[in-house]
Amino acid sequence: MNCHTAVDALFEPGRPTRLGAHFDGGGTNFAVFSQHATQVYLCLFSPDGQREERRLPLPERTGDIWHGYLPGLRPGTLYGYRADGPYAPDQGHRFNLHKLLLDPYTRELRGGFTDHPTTYGYRTDAAEADLIINPCDSAAHVPKSVVSHPDQFRPDAETLQRPWDDTRIYEAHVKGATIRHPGIHPSLRGTFEGMAAPAMLDHLTRLGVTAVELLPVQALKSEGALAARGLVNYWGYNTIGFFAPEPRYFGPMGVQGFRAMVNRFHSAGIEVILDVVYNHTAEGDHLGPTLCFRGLDNAAYYRLQDGDPRHYVNDTGCGNTLDVSHPFVLRMVMDSLRFWVEVMGVDGFRFDLATALGREAHGFDPHGGFLDALRQDPVLAGVKLIAEPWDIGPGGYQLGRFPPEFAEWNDTGRDTYRRFWRGDQKSAQALGSALLGSSSVFERPGRRTWAAINYAASHDGYTLADLTCYERRHNHANGECNRDGHKANFSENFGVEGASDSPVIIANRKQRQRNLLATVFLSQGTPMLLAGDEGGQTQHGNNNAYCQDNDTSWIDWEALDPDQIAFTAALTRFRHDHPVLWQSQYLHGATRASDGQRDVEWCDFDGGALDWHDPALAALCLHLRGCAECLKGDALRDEVLIAINRSPKDRILHLPNPGAQDWTRAIDTHRVRQGKKRETTRETTIQAHSLVAFCLTGDASA
Template sequence: MSVMIAHGPLPSLARPAGLVMASSTTTASQPMLQFSYPLPYGAILREDGVQFVVFSKNATAMRILLYRSPADPEPYRLIELNPDTDRWGDLWCAFVPELKAGTLYHLQADGPFEPEQGHRFDPHARLIDPFAKALAGDFLPGTDGVVRPPKCVVVDDHFDWGGDRHLCRPLSETVIYEMHVRGFTKSPTSGVDSPGTYLGVIEKIPYLKSLGVTAVELMPVHEFPTNESDGTNTKRANYWGYDPMAFFAPHRGYAEGTEPGAHVNEFKQMVRELHAAGIEVILDVVFNHTSEGNDQGPTFSFKGLENSVYYMLNGDGSYKNYSGCGNTVNSNHPITREMIFHCLRHWVYNYHIDGFRFDLASILSRNRNGELVPNPPLVEYIAEDPMLSDTKIIAEAWDAAGAYQVGSFATRRWAEWNGAYRDNVRRYWRGDLGMTGPMATRLAGSSDLYQSSGRQPYHSINFITSHDGYTLNDLVSYERKHNLANGEENRDGDNNNYAANYGVEGPTRRLPIRKLRRRQAKNFLATLMLSQGVPMMVSGDEVLRTQRGNNNAYCQDNALSWFDWRLVQRNAEMLRFTQAVIALRVHQPTLRRADFLTGSPHGAGELPDVSWYGTNGQVIDWNHTFHSLTCLLGPSGIDDPAARHVLILMHSGGQPQAFQTPIAARKLEWRLVIDTGADSPADAFVESQGPLLDTGMPIRMEHHSLRVYVAR
């Protein structure tokens, strides 16, 4: 492969002192570049050097900038590729001998700057490789107007996994714990040696095990800018991380080590240790937009390589904005689609990731013109990809432009965040009229949303709260959002929360209100674990973590968002209750069926798999508006000796209510397992057997309470 010789100063890069240009003359310090095969993409470590491959259709020149340190504002060496010999189709490639793991680099591309035609090449821009496996350093300030993003790092993918493989737990048997890597241990109260890091998560694995969850769903861990110093013109910290800039790279800010690429191995250590504890790892991935923003945003990666391929554009070259973040990734363009496939496979193979939750996944259903289409190629390919066949794939089946596809997102490979579950359960326990029927539907697995398309209850990811919105404590303590700390005059965040404060907005010393709030929190968590489908809870809800009414804490990288570990002791009652209801679900197959309930027995002499009753013990009349519900679940059709009959009584009214045991259930012997209306420890019987039910006597239910009985 020949090398282009630069004659005179390049217009694209001021040549700092000591900058070495690539030359066709081989020396001991600057060996001749060699021929390379133009795949795979990115910087690939070879035995005797590094192969660089980058896509750009409209670039007229391509350069590789090499750096010695993450803090260096200028490269020490510039390699200019020859478009006649170093370009194969639309792929630019070069093999550079003697480079090793840890090599730092940027890309740089010349080409037309014609925004109205979709082209935004900038010969001065330092560009992050879209396939970079790690980044190092920070955005560096400059006086020349050039954005200097973190350096790309050449990564050695080798890691001693010790035989680790995917756990492959069935989705129907999964309990998901959504958490933020930094926020989980960053608080000084965490007591870990490596707070706010991947290694800090490892130190808290015993806690996760004690809780009983089977999977952690990590909020974005691919690289993202963190604040205004990162060249993205934001005035607020990017705590959540929903603003990606390098899809293949784990976030450097969650590392303990400071060497370039140290976070790669630390992330792998975290996954390996979580797997050793029986806990799967699901990543929240954001393929709907990037941190380059709209036409006013910076150029530091995709814009400077092939803007019209990576982003959806309007006819005048402006950015379509279905993400609400300034731009929209053109995910169904073949090139972008291929990049996403490679990215998912990279996380599955090199990081042993067990599944993915796709943020604003409805954008993946939009074609290159932004139109929602049936059977979108990307969505279908992800479902059929052979390397992803044993992973969990979960959609947030809506976007910021009005698309709402809950129940209709895609094929049976895709599970979905069930927004209808969240809203219906919140409204039922708030005491809204007419919610008993919807509550029963959600408790039974949301057949109205999933059964007609051939999917199953486990395609419904049930949740009461998520990172986006109130915490569980705040859901029962605030009726209005309190987001002034975000600096947007309380305009941000959802206004429809279906929340209640029960008499006082925010904290109170009034014991009756505090007691009711705690009871409601238990009702929510118990309902979540009793429902057919897959439960997902948010980190800290088990100990009533608060964000003081902030329902959009995306920029709050502080104690408002961090897990306060003092709550583990202060709210030990709530933690114990959560552990109990999770254990009930995990050990009771009747609560986590793989198929929809039928309302009929599966064999002669058996009770139906589900029956619904009113407070009088008679078959329920769905036409009435009431607050009470009795659900009798049977193990009929379950081939597991641990399966038992389960009797669930729910009452969301403001006054106590007497329930009669259904006649069909009176022939069984029942023991109380959960009673949210009772004080601890009588609210959950974990290590001892609860009292027997006298089926001939009325069951007095407290207001806003739930009970669970299990047949012996």
């Protein structure tokens, strides 16, 4: 039988229980939510997507689910929806039968988006803007949903569920990390398959990475304003399909390349975390296109302004805010999360602008509907949950206020690392907190130190190298007159803005990068490394490269510094080998019953008490032992001493009594190449502007 023969008379009621299009071996069931539509139509297209061959009203409505079953309709069929109802923007309704709509639950898309006037629900040439309906058909300019074969998406995936304590995250963009990699076959560069190619796995394994956090890979659309400037949404924070992998990252295996990538990562012991965007969609503000949710039920899917439902609540800064407090929108998001875990094998999620997801009518609520639903879900109970704890809405900064199942991006720690090594006054006091997991921010009943995701740089802002080369943002290529991007970067250029030929400046910059890397990886909490920072990747001063799908953002693997890569690998090995650096309990200097020693001690370079009131404090030592409350035997026997000398002169450090063992200098940011050295005396030199980590050992080669 043809994918869609003359089936009008065969349209059966079907079932409302499972949303989306699902083939059962004999036909396909369609079900879609719309609370306010007067009728929803299923539109079937020719195999090339060019012709709408059937338009069938869904025959049944159960509650707010429209549904129908077509016997004989097989996988591979291209389809979309049209929804009829009032076009009344002033009342929050934007139904337009002339707009072809994606199925919110589709797992595959065929074709692409065109920034064309027909995709807008209103007449773009009308003086009344969005108040005048656009009668032109949009089908030729939007992708089609695909009826998937059930064998492609079986819910039989397994996750790794590695412990949080010993997690080390590598934040990467699928294309940016692979498109210029000489060790990846050209046919796989920029693809899911390329992301887990042997050359990438070898590199990540050397770095000690335990989890790869991928920038958004759900189906997306670039904003029309970017297309007008000849740019695209490179980062991908503009989702339009919450179940469909983004086709731009497909390789030879197509949609199956995603799961193949996950399986290869798992075989290497590496988890996959997805950066997901459930706070807004690609349909933008009231002047945006009608592609899916807006046309199916604008008033249900989005949060509209009280007293002015023509306009959207814009807590995200992206034009709209998805209303996850609506039961069917919440259901869609939860179904999406379960899909990526059960079907695609994903091990965790980083929620973009997570504060918007936790905001109720009365404001942000850590026990709000979405967060409660997430926490109780048995499928999601074992996966990693990470919040970006801010948005631009009222009370939008909620660092430290998410439930204990969440880790959070610790931007306070990020700024502290930068400010301290730049030499800012009163920054050592904040560094003391950051090194111990920012307990003043995160410690609450039930939370662990891993809740702080510690980083010096992420995709959003300067790269690590650019933090040491630029004091002003250089974002002119973004076409926004250099007004976009962060203003407060706490960076330092060492006397020259941008690239320099001076050996002294280059050496100082490299050491600053090593200092920042070491501080992140020696802090309690969960370290995160931006892809490329292990080797000094630059974006030439662009601190908001969201639209730079070019050499600005792509990692130049052949230009990376092999010595810095080796240093980063040494850091991750040292961290892994010393459990005192990744204890789950917060340290407060409690006395251990086993030996009467404190689990953590601060001192100056002479072994005396630190003057925490000194605003210029620049030299400090942190002595870590196993937590007094910790039950891990290995942690109880482990000790690490971290000596930090930010001052411009070398300093003599008086090492604590090591007992029966010796202190070994294991990490030294003053040195380009690392090598372990046993300290034979109680006095040793810590060079200016450097950090040294010592461990106890009876064997200098250990």
